[in-house]
Amino acid sequence: MTRSFYRAFEDRHRGSRELIIERLKQYAPFLESIMAVISEPRALDLGCGRGEWLEYLGTLGIGARGVDLDRGMLAACKERGLAVRLQDGLHALQECADECLSLVTAFHVVEHIGFEELHRWTEEVLRVLQPGGLLIYETPNPENIVLGSSNFYLDPTHQRPLPPALLEFLVEYVGFARWRIARLQEDPKLQEEPSPSLLQVLSGISPDYAVIAQKEAPATVMSVFDEAFTQRWGLTLEELASRYDQSLRNLLERAPRKSRVMKKDRSEDGD
Known part of the structure; x- marks a missing residue:
């Protein structure tokens, strides 16, 4: 596969720079916490791609650098x-x-490498982070059934989907003090939709997720991040499927009553 093909593929399917930067702003609570406890935070972005994350961190005053193996992507970064x-x-x-380092990130990269390498990455990240520093791995969410069974494989460089529970266990095993799964990018209207359709159950839950992990630090530092770690993130398959099941039960419970009323009306008409 040529580099020009993959850059064209990314440009077609990843979305515009503006769209990606807007999505990245969802991590603002964590970044604000870092800046509150570290005077000159420094970040490393692994597989920086077109550099949207580096650009966003720069607007916040966080010193950031990136690495990548795609010369075409790096050229786009250097232009900026x-x-x-x-x-x-x-x-x-x-x-x-x-x-x-205060922050190490990888956005839509970990699904491109083998798990043994990812394990080594994660061990190294824990070593290089300052106390209270953060790791963020964002990746496609295979809990989204259509994505996990089909759309994930649209990218010819993807190896295999990584279930959230696997990355969660990895950061725990390596030794991070705390972590959470943040499910991302679902349609906001689905958050409160009481009667989702079958298609929404199959394809509507968060198409991406991130594992966000923090290195141990004194309680005064960790407490600054408490609100970011406890806020609500995304929508699970279980939540949406349960609403779908409940809407079907409600429909079936109403159906017999409607049928009895219709029979009664026909009987009265006959009299």
């Missing part, structure tokens, strides 16, 4: 004056000193 380098994620992490 972003600090990027041709390098793979593991080597970039291994070059970092202990506890030198």
